[in-house]
Amino acid sequence: MEKQFNPFSLKNKVIVISGAASGIGRQCAITCSKMGAKLILLDLNEIGLSETLQLLENSDEHFSAVINLTDYNKVGNIISSAVEKIGRISGLLNCAGISTTLPLKNAKQEILDNFFKINVYTAYFLTQTVCKMGNFSKEGGSIVFFSSAAGQYGESGKSIYGMTKGALFSCAKSLACELSRKNIRVNSISPGVIVTPINQNLPHIADPELRKQTEALHLLGLGNPEDIANACVYLLSDASRWVTGSNLVVDGGYTTR
Numbered sequence: 487m488e489k490q491f492n493p494f495s496l497k498n499k500v501i502v503i504s505g506a507a508s509g510i511g512r513q514c515a516i517t518c519s520k521m522g523a524k525l526i527l528l529d530l531n532e533i534g535l536s537e538t539l540q541l542l543e544n545s546d547e548h549f550s551a552v553i554n555l556t557d558y559n560k561v562g563n564i565i566s567s568a569v570e571k572i573g574r575i576s577g578l579l580n581c582a583g584i585s586t587t588l589p590l591k592n593a594k595q596e597i598l599d600n601f602f603k604i605n606v607y608t609a610y611f612l613t614q615t616v617c618k619m620g621n622f623s624k625e626g627g628s629i630v631f632f633s634s635a636a637g638q639y640g641e642s643g644k645s646i647y648g649m650t651k652g653a654l655f656s657c658a659k660s661l662a663c664e665l666s667r668k669n670i671r672v673n674s675i676s677p678g679v680i681v682t683p684i685n686q687n688l689p690h691i692a693d694p695e696l697r698k699q700t701e702a703l704h705l706l707g708l709g710n711p712e713d714i715a716n717a718c719v720y721l722l723s724d725a726s727r728w729v730t731g732s733n734l735v736v737d738g739g740y741t742t743r
C-alpha cells in the first residue's frame with residue numbers, strides 16, 4: 487500500500503520541549519507525539535510533567551526530566567543522557583516562561599532579573615546546549631522561541647513581560663543567520679491570549695470586565711493551546727523547510743488592530 491503523504495509528519499524526529507508540564511507546552515507535547523515525534527520534556531513541575539507523560543502516545547518512548555532551567559549548568563548532562571537514550575535532536579520548542587502585569591512604579595531590579603533569567607536566559611542557554619556537537623541531528627532541524635503579541639505591541643502593565651518577549655523575537659532572527667550553515671532553522675511564534683495557568687490569575691483574565699475587553703481585542707476570540715501546538719508542528723516539520731528568521735503570529739487577529 488502507498489504511504490500516506492503528510493508534509494507535517496514528525497516521525498523519526500526527536501523534539502525537546504521546555505515548559506511541558508502545563509498549558510501550551512503540554513499541548514505541544516501531546517500534539518507532537520500524535521504526529522510521531524519522540525520527546526524530551528523539561529519542566530520544574532514534577533507532578534505536571536508526569537501528568538503530561540501519561541497523556542502521550544507511546545509514553546515509554548519519551549524522556550522527561552524535572553529541572554529548574556535557570557540551573558544552566560545542569561542542562562548539559564540531562565540533554566546528553568536524553569540523546570543517548572532516544573537519539574539526536576531535530577527540534578526544540580523553548581516554551582517555559584512566566585508572566586506578570588506590573589506597572590512601572592512597582593518594578594524592582596530583582597523582578598527584572600528574575601524575568602530575564604527565566605524567560606530569556608533559559609531559552610538561550612537551552613538552545614546553546616541543544617546545538618552542541620553531538621546533540622543536534624547532522625541533518626539539521628528547527629528551533630522555536632516563544633515570543634508573544636506583547637513582545638511587539640504595547641499593553642499597560644506589560645513592560646517587563648513584553649521586554650523579555652521582544653528579546654526572544656530578535657534572538658530568533660540573529661540565530662537564524664548564525665545557524666543556517668548547520669541547516670538549523672530558527673523562528674519565533676507570537677501567540678495572542680490563551681487562558682492557561684500563566685495568566686488565569688492576572689487582571690486581564692481574572693476580572694470579568696477586563697476579560698471581556700481582552701476577548702473583544704481578539705477578532706476571533708481567545709485561542710486554545712491547540713492553536714499554538716498546530717503552528718509549532720508546522721515550524722518543526724519539513725513543511726516549513728524554507729522558513730527561517732520568521733515570526734509566526736497566531737493571535738486570533740489581535741495585532742491587526
Ligand SMILES: NC(=O)c1ccc[n+]([C@@H]2O[C@H](COP(=O)([O-])OP(=O)(O)OC[C@H]3O[C@@H](n4cnc5c(N)ncnc54)[C@H](O)[C@@H]3O)[C@@H](O)[C@H]2O)c1
Pocket residue numbers: 504505506507508509510511528529530531534553554555556580581582583584585604608632633634635676677678679680681682683684685
Ligand atoms: N498563554 C498565553 O496567553 C501566552 C501568550 C503568548 C505567549 N505565551 C508564552 O507561551 C509559553 C507557555 O505559556 P503557557 O501559557 O503554557 O504557561 P504555563 O504557565 O501554563 O506553562 C509554563 C511552564 O513553564 C514552566 N517553567 C517556568 N519557569 C521554569 C523554569 N525556570 N524551569 C523549568 N520550567 C519552568 C512552568 O512550570 C510551566 O509548566 C510562555 O513562554 C509564555 O510566555 C503564552
